[in-house]
Amino acid sequence: MGLTVIKPFRTRSVLFTGALLWLTMVAPAQADEPGPERAKDLRYGWALYEYHQGNVFEALTQLAVAREQGGIEGHGDHPALVEGGLMLSWGMTREASKLFTELLGSDGAGSTLSPEVRNQAWFYLGKVFFLEGNRELAGENLERVDGEILAEANHDLFREWVYLRARVAMMSSRIEDVSKLTSLKEQLEDTDIWSLYLQYNSAVAALDAGDVATAEAELQTLIAIIQQSADSAEPEAEREGLLDRARLSLARLYLRDGRFDAALEILGDMPLNGVFADQALFDYAIAAAGQGRPDRALDALDTLSSRDLFLPWRQQVPFARAYVLEQMNKPQRALPAFRQAADLYQARIEELDIIRNRLTEESLMAQLDFTRDSDGILTDSYGRLRVQPSDFGMAEVLASETFQQALAELNELYQMQSFIAERQSRFESFRIMLETREQQRQVRIAETRRALESQLANQWQTLHEEFRETIATALAEEDAQFFMTAEQKALRDKLNEVEETLAGLPDDATTARQRETYRRMRAYFDWWIADDYGLNRWAAQKQLRELDREMQHFQAQRQRVETLMSDDGRHAELARRISASERELATLGQEVAVALSNARRILLSQVDSMLVAQQEELNGYLVASRHAQARLADQLFRRSQNPGAGDE
């Protein structure tokens, strides 16, 4: 596999879109929303921990878990805002857009978030859409930003916002956007770097529309402004780069119109160590040749020929060098130069044939050097991979936005594949966990059964039933004695003892007083029992009711324990979730495989198209070189047949 990913979703970026959003969000001096210094919700705190480390996937997962488990409390709309920022960082622009629109309202005012924060959400959303080339959505979101508030809160962002809106207006075909563009340009100072970029893009747009005069004027103005503001506070390298680009572009306009003197003047001002030095040198050669100074042209081309790196645009050099030699009327040097050029083109065409035939993802990736750290490939603020071509023939295609996007998507798809493989390997562990859980449950069930058995529940149940029946019989028979209290029963036993004793004594005057006393006592006792019957019966019934209740409770608990022991619903539910997730993961794996195949096809097709274009161009130079060879050979042959006709 060409693009190897070690850890899934560990794309670390030093500064990502979400962080920008957050950084400005955490320090709103006048904002009413709660500050983020201490998380009021553990899951949110955890999500922030991942978020601040740039672990976008983990942070998004934690926010999703929090939402699933009842949401995050105490932080208002901040979690949603953070989630939107994370989505933007992870290339989920459409989802982020949906979330922001739901959160902030399409008019940008439907949230408790401060206007500063809302502004930034719309700004970054618009910017990401702009970078993706979605002009419509970029414009829509950028228009939601409140310019006055943004200017006050963050002037740098405001300048960039004006630039982005102007670029969107520039790409529009609507008439009202022309006046809007003018008004936007006026909001930036002439020397502002954003204004300078705008000016350059404006020149390019004019040229594209066929308005060469405007393009020329724009470029001239741009060059003059940069030259005059050389001591500006903006980074010099950026200005110098833009200045060189503008000069090169203007020189090419002059070349196109055959104004070689003007082109030479512009190109002569360009530094020899600049980014565009080689291209300037080549243009210089063309201008010099056009001006009738082939010697200077040859010097420039000889310098370029000595360069090691092969760039597609430089393939013109060998032909141009031979051509200049021919223009200098040096056919004997021009002929081998054309031959050499033709051989070089032929070799390169064959080389490209081989590259095309062997073009695979592996061979393509072998041509690219990715910047990595321990967490994987590094990305820029917008998820594009940090990559350099090891073959500079790739530089052109690598620089294109579509290739960069396709490459980033391919990397993300590999990360997803890696995630799926890693998660798939966990399902076996899940099953073991479930099995262990079940085993532990069975052990607990056995222990519980032993405990239940030791309670002799059935014996208690029988006793309860017997007691109930006895009471029912006593009630039916209105057996007052049955319901006697313990005290009454003790007294009855005493009376019975007395009665028994009296029965053993002679029934005469010596015991008459005792018998009389006994009779009075027995009579009183019988009266007392009869009198207390209602009370005693109620007390016994009350006790019975309480016992019934306790027995019911006991039985219910026992039943519940039995149900719990016999019910494996939880186990079944977990098993079902495991199976469902496994199925879902397998489906996702298939979808990722299809997407990977598409992304790979698109990426390779882009490279192949580039190679075809290179081959076609090379073929043109090859044919021209061969024709020149034939022509010069013919010329030299004719000269050799007619030596007096002149020499070089």
Add this chain to the structure above:
Amino acid sequence: MATCLNSRFPALLAALTLALTAPAFAQSNPGEEKDETAVAEQVEALKKKVIRLNRDLFILEEDLLFPANTQVAVFLSVDAGKFLKLDAVKLKVDDEIVASHLYTERQAKALERGGMQRLYVGNLKTGAHQVTAFVEGIGPDQRPYKQAASLEFEKGTGTAALEIRVEDRSSDYQPSVSIVEWE
């Protein structure tokens, strides 16, 4: 023959003109562009599914390993930076070391910026338990700093969540460590 030669030189100029406009107008053909948009949307939809699935698996794993009635989670927050640069944390539950962590600069910064780390998640029976945290780092005056905090808590039948708080204490210019129980 001469026509061919002459036709190449204007071709060079034409190529140059194209090169001027190429940076701003490099476009792939409409069919390819449609394909690329489709893949971009497909990738985004897949990302959404991946997040959802990861969420489900995360919850499933927690449900399997740490049922709600026995679950105990210990988080760490750092509201410091002035008086302590966090290096390491060790956690004991009922006299047994259950977690220890060495912090990278990135992790320490994430904590200082409001993040909370789930340092430990495990299972405990209902009843009384003791949790002790040992925090190490570079304290005031760039000296090694070590402090411990302890908490006895009653584990009920629901999930228990504790937070180890590392804070700057302005009263004596020292960091402080405490453990609090979340309701």
